[in-house]
Amino acid sequence: MNIKNSKVILTGAGGGIGSEIALQLAADGADIALLDRNKEALEKLAGKIRAKGREAIPLTVDLLNAESRSLALKQLTEEFGHIDILINAAGLMSYRPFSEEDPAMLERIIQLNTIVPMMLTRALLPEMQERRSGKIVNIGSTFGSIAFAWFSAYSASKFALRGFSEALRRELAGSGVTVSYIAPRAVKTKLNTEAVYQMAQATKMNMDTPEWVAKRVVESIKHDRKEVYLGFPESLFVRINSLLPRLVDLALRKQNHVMSTYAKGEQA
Numbered sequence: 001m002n003i004k005n006s007k008v009i010l011t012g013a014g015g016g017i018g019s020e021i022a023l024q025l026a027a028d029g030a031d032i033a034l035l036d037r038n039k040e041a042l043e044k045l046a047g048k049i050r051a052k053g054r055e056a057i058p059l060t061v062d063l064l065n066a067e068s069r070s071l072a073l074k075q076l077t078e079e080f081g082h083i084d085i086l087i088n089a090a091g092l093m094s095y096r097p098f099s100e101e102d103p104a105m106l107e108r109i110i111q112l113n114t115i116v117p118m119m120l121t122r123a124l125l126p127e128m129q130e131r132r133s134g135k136i137v138n139i140g141s142t143f144g145s146i147a148f149a150w151f152s153a154y155s156a157s158k159f160a161l162r163g164f165s166e167a168l169r170r171e172l173a174g175s176g177v178t179v180s181y182i183a184p185r186a187v188k189t190k191l192n193t194e195a196v197y198q199m200a201q202a203t204k205m206n207m208d209t210p211e212w213v214a215k216r217v218v219e220s221i222k223h224d225r226k227e228v229y230l231g232f233p234e235s236l237f238v239r240i241n242s243l244l245p246r247l248v249d250l251a252l253r254k255q256n257h258v259m260s261t262y263a264k265g266e267q268a
Contacts, residue, residue: 001178003222006029006085008033011087011117012090016191017213017217032056033079036060059075064116083124095193105153113154117164128177129177135180136165137221138162140158143155144157161181162183165180165181180224180225184213184231187209188209
């Protein structure tokens with residue numbers, strides 16, 4: 001896909017991955033609507049994008065609020081005229097025993113990671129179909145293919161997002177509108193708590209930088225890749241888990257025990 005002069009909506013733009021995606025898209029000639037709750041981060045990012053000669057519209061939005069989403073989309077379609085690319089990068093994670101999970105947090109995770117991307121896609125899709133042009137990009141996770149203990153809600157939300165992406169891609173075949181699901185492994189961002197970083201160090205978990213991930217997200221958009229798993233050997237484990245999940249159960253048993261001490265706060 002040609003990114004130059006495209007009109008993009010990017011959620012989670014104030015976060016580590018989102019901000020880097022925005023900067024790389026701007027470097028390739030895109031105009032970007034930046035959606036996030038962090039007004040200060042959006043304004044700073046918008047300034048960097050404008051310095052590259054591209055248009056940036058920072059919008060402080062509560063994506064969990066339907067009215068807030070609707071008003072944002074109305075403003076953006078009026079200013080941009082149409083949307084070429086929707087990138088659903090906003091996300092929320094929780095690392096703890098499921099039996100101790102806050103019910104309100106469960107709802108927020110599913111809403112932000114799964115329902116919000118579906119609702120934004122539903123709102124923008126008819127116009128894309130009418131033009132026979134457009135792209136939906138859902139940022140998933142390796143956890144959306146390999147369900148990790150202590151990340152039950154997060155894994156479930158990303159499994160659902162992957163299923164939605166796959167189903168919609170098949171539904172839109174031949175329509176001119178494409179769907180990409182891009183799944184990073186663990187990334188060094190503020191989304192992670194100190195307990196997550198301690199656990200990652202103890203288990204020797206691979207963690208990528210937001211810059212590395214963003215570069216590959218933009219490359220995947222350019223090449224219209226349908227489903228992408230970032231990082232090796234995690235991308236291989238995804239395939240193994242799809243074929244032999246009980247083998248992965250055994251392989252993760254020791255790691256799960258180590259992870260449990262940090263999830264329960266015993267060493268965090």
